[in-house]
Amino acid sequence: MAKSKNHTAHNQSYKAHKNGINKPKRHRHTSTKGMDSKFLRN
Numbered sequence: 001m002a003k004s005k006n007h008t009a010h011n012q013s014y015k016a017h018k019n020g021i022n023k024p025k026r027h028r029h030t031s032t033k034g035m036d037s038k039f040l041r042n
Contacts, residue, residue: 032039
C-alpha cells in the first residue's frame with residue numbers, strides 16, 4: 001500500500017487567482033453611520 005499524501009499546494013494558487021487576489025478596500029473617511037452625535041459635532 002502506498003504512503004498517503006501529507007500536503008499539496010497543487011490547485012491553491014489557481015483558486016486564489018480565479019477572482020483575483022484583492023487588497024482590502026481602503027476607505028479615506030470612516031463612516032459616521034450609527035455613531036454618537038457627540039462625536040459627530042466635535
